[in-house]
Amino acid sequence: MTGYDIVFILVALLTAGSAVLTVTSKNLFHAALFLAVTLAGIAGVFLVLRADFLALVQLVVYVGSVAVLFLFGLMLTRAPIGREALDGQNRGLALVVSGTLFVVLSSLIVSSFGGERAAEVAGPGIEVIGIAIFADWVLPFELLSMMLLAALIGAILLARREDGESGEPDDEGRIEFGDEPSTEAGAHELPRGDSQPELTSGGDR
């Protein structure tokens, strides 16, 4: 039992405990917070395994961005303020799915590394990782970034409102740049005609 073992056990317990709380918590916001703790705990596990860079990536990507986006989305949409609970009705189904996944993954790991004791190695330095990604594995890396870019553009397209799609006048640009509102076919009607108050701050009309 070395110091590393003790720290690993503590971190693992924290991670596992918060993971359980994530799925059992009745409050959606609490579940998201426990998810953040779980993700941070995984960063801690990486740290114990001496993978500093990975730990920090885990922190900045998952805790600092993904969990924050979860919370952000919840607050923006249907998170009840305060102590109210919001619970899903698909517990049984979720249990089946996650249980199956757990069995598959753990059997895979045991069959691959079972009984083999991993050698204690210091995580590779940032230089090694950088060279590996940008020299040896540059093609997969670029493909991945293309995929992410496609996902990004897709998300923007989905979120983007087409002209005339919504009842609200899209006068953002007019406020910003002082342009005349669009009068193309299919464009919305202005509620107050020509007597629109001037909100322009720039432009020269």
Added chain:
Amino acid sequence: MATTSPPGVGLMKGLAVTIKHLFRYPATQMYPKERPDLPPRTRGVIALMDENCTVCMLCSRECPDWCIYIDSHKETVPPAKEGGRARTRNVLDRFAIDFSLCMYCGICVEVCPFDALWWSPEFEYAEYEIDGLLHEMGKLREWMDTVPPPPPLDAGAVPPAEAADAIAKKEKELEAEAAKQQETEAKEQEAAAPADGGDGKPKKAEVKVEGAGEIDQETYDQLIAEGKSERIARSKAKAAWVRKEKERLAAEQEAGGGDDAPAEKPKAADVHVEAGEIDQETYDQLIAEGKSERMARAKAKAAYVRKQKAKLAEEAAAGGGDDGDGGAASSEAAGDEAPEDAEAAEPKQGKLADVHVEGAGEIDQETFDQLIAEGKSERIARSKAKAAWVRKQKQAQLEEGGGS
């Protein structure tokens, strides 16, 4: 948009304005440590000159908040002449302003026909209990001492009608007096009787004088002519009347003692003291009593003036007892400190009121510097220095006239 500057210019302007202010001296007045420099018309608190109040009730009725409480009773004044009609007069018993209701609109001050209500810049009268803000006559009268004199008239301004009348009247009187003076002097020289007024002279304090608002018309006119406010002139003239009365009574007693009365009594009211000095004793005592600094200063100044006047009057009296040249002696005793006192005590030498001096804002630099050094505010120092300049100018003209 009519004019568009290149982007970023506005941002730079904002930075320039703020950095300029960083190196400017802050506008903060460190109030509890430094006195705020209040404008002369500051509406701090309403003060009452109760002598002027005739219980007309205008203020109380006009007050939008109904925060002025007045109680009074009627008194019968015996007829002035034999067989005349007895008159009734209102006597003020209580005058109170509830400053927890007052909204400082100043209507009462505007509406008062007898200048009994005044704005004072005094503002430090906060109380822990709201009841404490109901202030009675005594307190309101105390604030009267903190009312600053009205700002001087602009150079070349037409003097107020009553002042012009008073000047004309005073000129006549002075002429008559001068003639009388010469006569008396001649008589005295003839008589040349050794006078010994020091022994049997009763003390002034023993003589009690009671008056019902009489004033010394001469003093009043003179003060008006000097440009004092009606209020000040009235109160000083009243004091002068009391003093004269006392002296008259004392003289009567003296005469009763068998001594020969001095032909000419110096008049205390004639002695005019104007100085920024304060009576330290009174000041310390008032501070110890917990009065505000401003109040203590005003009262101590008044005490100083009173003492000074009494001293001058005594000196003049002593001199007058010795020989007829009392006025000159007193003027020497008064020294440089108050040259106008000597003039006032010695009206025979020249007619102050005759001399008309017109200035265009010139000030007496010496006086100004001295007052600034004494810690007076610039405004006060300037107005006093201006007065000093006018005084000097008058004196110079008088001397010239005497020489030619």
Added chain:
Amino acid sequence: MSEVLWNTAASFTAQSTSITTFDSFAVSVVVKIAFALGLFFVVPIVGGYLEHKVMGRMQARRGPVEAGPFGTLQLVADGIKFIQKEDVIPRAADRWVFAAAPGVALVPGMLIFLVLPFGPGVFALDLELGLFYALAISSVSVLGILMGGWASANKFSLIGGLRAGGQLIAYELPLILAAITVAVQAGTLSLVGIVEAQATFMLPGTEINVWYVFPQILGFGIFFLAAMAELSRPPFDMPIADSELVFGYMTEYTGIKFAMFLLTEYGGMILMSALMVVLYLGGWQLLPGVPLPGCEGTGGLFDCGVTGTLLGVGITLGKIMALVFLMVWARVAYPRLREDQLQRFAWLVLVPLALLNLALVGVAKVVF
């Protein structure tokens, strides 16, 4: 015990490469934590005093004058006041999340102080990943703000938390992109290594030593603006926006918890300034190419005596305060941006500019 103290003192004054060189691991840990904590609590107070005074004078006021000589102890007095105040938790609030939020916001700031170099050898840790560590840890504190905004059970707080979340995510991108550009130019992520690289960086084709602010003035501008937005300081204070949202996500907080949020802001100000000093302004160098007295090593930056060390720390703190002054100046001069303008500015101006900056520096790095 006295031996331990002596060793501690000696290791500060001796010609050591870092205060990390202690005989005992335990002592070094204690000293490092004390050092980082001390800096975290003292320097923000100095920065806050600077802000009070500068802001006061720029607004024709005096700023604090009563507490201590020239009001220097005003923030200490404020701290004592905050501790004495009643700790109010709204009835509808989520107690635990509400109570934990200020801590989640504050602790990452403290942790970053561990890697910031304040002088030659004056740093707790020289991580190989120092810069990445600082940026990664600082991204966690937004969690605390979201927690506070949600748990207060108050609509103003919720909107403030939402605005803060959107703003912090939006401005983290240009911030990280600008910082990455510096790492590309320096060829290292270590903060000490970046200072060292600046000491030896010559303008291409010349022998003139310059700091990175010179070739990367664009990056510095982006980092400065993004840092101000990350701290939600005026003119980027929409999450707090006291005229619209009362006090944003801090509305329901009182006493010591409120003080912790405030300390997060002031500590963050010092932190971002310190990062800018390290990334762009040559760390503890007085002038480009001028070695500190008594210092040797690369660019005259290391192995200093007592004088050099103290001077280095002083120079760093001076630069930090100068940057704090710039932030205060901007705060006084400019009004608050509108929320949509803020997002537009981040995504349509700062991010493209940061990408352009990265591309330019990358090309220049290969060419020269």
